[in-house]
Amino acid sequence: MTEPAATELPWWHGTTIYHVYPRSFADGNGDGIGDLRGLIDRLDHVTDLGFDTLWLSPFFTSPQHDFGYDVSDYRAVAPEYGTLDDADELIAACHERGLRIVFDLVLNHTSEQHPWFRESRRSRTNDKADWYVWRDGKGRYGRRPPNNWRSSLEVRSAWQWSPERRQWYLASFLPWQPDLNWRSPDVRRAMFDMARFWLDRGVDGFRLDLFGTVMKDAEFRNNPLHLVTGGGDIPHLWRRVHNENTDDNFALARELRSVTDDVAPPDRVLLGEVFGSSATVRRYLGDHDGLHLVFLFEFLAFRYDARFVRDRISAYESAFPAPTQPTYVVENHDQTRSIDRLGGDLRKARVLAVLLLTLRGVACVYQGQELGQPNTYIPLRDAQDPIVREFFSWVPEVIARRLRRRINRDEMRTPMPWDASPGHGFCPPETVPWxxxxxxxxxxxxxxxAVPGSLLNLYRRLLRLRGEVRALRHGELRLVPDMPADVLAYERSAPTERYAVYANFGDRVARVQLTSAGDSVLGTDEAISLTGRDLRLPQHSATVVRLR
Incomplete structure (x- = not known):
């Protein structure tokens, strides 16, 4: 398939996204909590690296039980983060730098402290009685949950009892995050108006939190018992056919797309947090009339293995052919830092960086990933993460320390280290960070x-190369066959140029022959050598080659 000219492509096609968790990025007022002012002051870090788009986790008014993912006012800024004027200034500052900005939008649920829910749970007859998902229970006095739906973590029922209404409300994630009833026309209207509120202020789009669970089965049927693994989600015992990835949810994606397309200018983006197989999450894109992008979380749960990566690329190329785009991510604010999953090996982190920024599609990088920032161990007894408090406080510390998948999300949300001074440039030296x-x-x-060969500077070089080379940003991708078991290779091509990427995942030096002669334009190891078509790759190294 011939790629369209760069001028014909939307801005998000092949963009690079830098994900900021605002509470931990930069403290602008000295209280130990990151805020919008601190982000504005440090915004040049994002543009100097060469990223195109900033994704900002929630900063809306919230009781902060889940640090912003429990919203109590979608149109206001939480006081610890700043003001609405600060949000406007941030949007303007991004655009002045040529940077797009995407807000994190929580559509599935609100905080139980949202005025809508406070009114809804007062009675069964008030004006907002049907704004949330309420059901009568089973058994005597209705004190058994309406069905077998479980919360996202599978630990407990998703249903919570309300003595005020003597009914159950649905909370698909945490107990105090009640699910909105999107079958209510009033809810739809209110939420779409809220999206327009931010679009009119200039935001370039939204990352949609837990979007796959917004529309549930209208008949509230039980989910079948069946162990399900994969799709980038945690294993679960029930197939969530009635409360995740429903046909109505795919239809909602198209409806939300029409809302964003109707706002001038119409070049906004919708990026969905959805879980499932490649074929399932691809349905959210519709016929180019649904979401623009979806995260591919099977890649987030990566194995550092050439065959695993090759198989994933092959699957995504099949499921997301041009002009659709796969979205690659190896870190976020919910998952163990990638450097920890790589055993602390910076050579492997460099290999991952090369792949992430040269594959076809959209690349997303979480703050600190460019530094090889590791998890910061925090005992469960000191956890602020509500998941630990709600579900895992009983886990013995000796076991918690050994888990490969961290259960305390605080550990991957620690503040950004800007320098080696007291306070690390995040907050004043005398301030205790959150x-x-x-x-x-x-x-x-x-x-x-200050170190030319650092991981940070590798990201900068890769982003600059991606920005300069059309083949790497928008070109076709072809996997190179017949490579040694530990070597992954693929070519990126545009009408007037061809590049190839070779990565050695093994513990031994690899020698491969290129499809044609070329010149190495970037490598992760000084011992990489290329003579004609003969390439020598040290263990855990990668190179980008311009083919002649």
Whole structure:
């Protein structure tokens, strides 16, 4: 398939996204909590690296039980983060730098402290009685849950009892995050108006939190018992056929797309947090009339293995042929830091960086990933993460420390280390940050900026190369066959140029022959050598080659 000209492509096609968790990025007022002012002051870090788009986790008014993902006012800024004027200034500051900005939008649920829910649970007859998902229970006095639906973590029922209404309300994630009833025309109207409120202020689109669970089965049928793994989600015992990825949810994607397309200018983006197989999540794109992009969380749960990565690329190329785009991510605010999953090996982190920023599609990088920032161990007894408090406080610390998949999300949300000074440039030296700051020597922005071969500078070189080379940003991708078991290779091509990427995942030096002669334009190891078509790759190294 011939790629369209770059001028014909939407801005999000092949964009690179930098994900900021605002509470931990930069503290602008000295209270130990990151805020919008701190982000504005540090915005040049994002543009200097070469990213195109900023994704900002929620900063709306919230009781902060889930640090912003429990919204109590969608149109206001939480006081600890700033003001509405600060949000407007941030949008303007991004656009002045040529940076797009995407807000995190929680459509599935609100906080139980949202005025809508406070009114809804007062009675069965008030004006907002049907704004949330309410059901009568089973058994005597209705004190058994209406069906077998479980919360996202599968630990408990998703249903919560309300003595005020003597009914159950649905909370698909945490007990105090009641699910909105999107079958109510009033809810739809209110939520679409809220989206327009931010679009009119200039935001370039939304990352849609837990979008796959918004529309549930209208008949509230039980889910079948069946162990399900994969799709980038945690294993669960029930197939969530009635409360996740329903046909009505795919239809909602198209309806939300029409809302964003109707706002001038219409070049906004919708990026869905959805779980499932490639074929399932592809349905959210519709016939180019649904969401623009969806995360591919099977890649987030990566194995550092050439065959695994090759198989995933092959599957995504099949499910998301051009002009659709796969969206690659290896870290976020909910998952163990990638450097920890790589055993702390920076060579492997460099290989991942090369792949992430040279594959066809959209690349997403979480703050600190460019530094090789590790998890910061925090005992469960000190956790602020509500998942620990609600579900896992009973886990013995000796077991919690050994788990590969961390259950305390605080550990991957610790503040950004800007330098090696007291406070690490995140907050004043005398201020206690809201979470402890990772203090690994050399893993801060200032230190790595001064080292040409640092991981930070590798990200900068890759982003610059991606921005300059059309084949890497918008070109076709072809996997190169017949490689050694530990080597992954693919070519990226545009009408006037061809590039190839070779990565050695093995513990031994690999020697491969290129499809044609070329020149190495970027490598992760000084010992990489290319003579004619003969390429020598040291263990855990990668190179980008311009083919002649």
């Amino acid at each position: 979470l402890p700051i990772s203090a690994v020597p050399g893993r801060d922005v200032a230190s790595q900026r």
